[in-house]
Amino acid sequence: MGADDFTIELDGLTKSFPDVRAVDGLSFKVARGEIFGLVGPDGAGKTTTMRMLAGVLAPDTGSARVAGYDMTRDPEGAKQHISYMPQRFGLYEELTVDENIRFYADLFGVPRSERETRAAELLRAAGMAEFRSRLAGKLSGGMKQKLGLVCALIHTPEVILLDEPTNGVDPVSRRDFWRILYTLLDQGVTILTSTAYLDEAERCHRVALLHEGRMLFCDTPENLKGNLDGAVVSIVCAEPRPVKELISGMEGISTMMIVGDGLHLVVREPERLIPELRSRIAAAGLKVDSVEEVAPSIEDLFVEAVQKKKGERP
Numbered sequence: 001m002g003a004d005d006f007t008i009e010l011d012g013l014t015k016s017f018p019d020v021r022a023v024d025g026l027s028f029k030v031a032r033g034e035i036f037g038l039v040g041p042d043g044a045g046k047t048t049t050m051r052m053l054a055g056v057l058a059p060d061t062g063s064a065r066v067a068g069y070d071m072t073r074d075p076e077g078a079k080q081h082i083s084y085m086p087q088r089f090g091l092y093e094e095l096t097v098d099e100n101i102r103f104y105a106d107l108f109g110v111p112r113s114e115r116e117t118r119a120a121e122l123l124r125a126a127g128m129a130e131f132r133s134r135l136a137g138k139l140s141g142g143m144k145q146k147l148g149l150v151c152a153l154i155h156t157p158e159v160i161l162l163d164e165p166t167n168g169v170d171p172v173s174r175r176d177f178w179r180i181l182y183t184l185l186d187q188g189v190t191i192l193t194s195t196a197y198l199d200e201a202e203r204c205h206r207v208a209l210l211h212e213g214r215m216l217f218c219d220t221p222e223n224l225k226g227n228l229d230g231a232v233v234s235i236v237c238a239e240p241r242p243v244k245e246l247i248s249g250m251e252g253i254s255t256m257m258i259v260g261d262g263l264h265l266v267v268r269e270p271e272r273l274i275p276e277l278r279s280r281i282a283a284a285g286l287k288v289d290s291v292e293e294v295a296p297s298i299e300d301l302f303v304e305a306v307q308k309k310k311g312e313r314p
Ligand SMILES: Nc1ncnc2c1ncn2[C@@H]1O[C@H](COP(=O)(O)OP(=O)(O)OP(=O)(O)O)[C@@H](O)[C@H]1O
Pocket: 017, 018, 020, 021, 022, 040, 041, 042, 043, 044, 045, 046, 047, 048, 049
């Protein structure tokens, strides 16, 4: 790939606040037409990274190029090619859906002939075509987020930066969101999104895990899952906490986490451990539906990587 094929390039990007180094020497590149996910626990540095890439926060050291512009030297030039949707997108609650869209279309200087077609397309994809005259303040949380996306996308950017866009959004609206994002990819835009939902990381072409401002790893979801050091055992149960307490400290378990339907363990030698787990749980009289090896998810990998990192600390 040539240098021009990367629309976002970070090189040693660093930003400190008085109490913390929020982003610490971050380097990665995002190719044109790619959707790249930034994942990490709260405080990992995702928002700070996004803000620097959007040109609203200057780095201390390091550089970032977005859509061919150096973000330190020419953030204003770059902004014309970027759509940035921060966590709290500025909607006007006392204005209608249409009026909010018009406000942003004016702000971005979108010609009148284009804005109507684009707004109609985006609203249809967002499942919001019937709500054009509703006040933004009267929309559900998911709808507000989708309206934020529509407003952010009313102009045609080269790069889209989304900071946890689906936070608090219901599953149906999340699907709408991803459908819109994939449609944009087909049009050749580049998308960088942060997400707190690890299942969403699997929808990205590549993902990077941030932890305390540093990147722990970056690869395609498939490759990442192949790199897990161990196997994943799922214990399906309604009451995972007592089970977790019971088996905590058993040899061969490297991490445990509570998931939607019970517990996930990262283990060595699942063939040996699974029968042992079953008998220990049965002996304690705890009720579980199943104890089985499952394919690892991105979530398993991230929890394992973050726990390992914590364990390395003195
Ligand atoms: N304006 C600021 N002033 C001081 N500290 C800040 C500021 N912005 C962020 N931080 C700190 O920098 C670190 C990284 O925060 P950041 O918001 O980038 O993380 P994040 O991964 O986006 O997490 P979250 O999802 O909780 O926003 C945190 O320790 C945070 O408290």
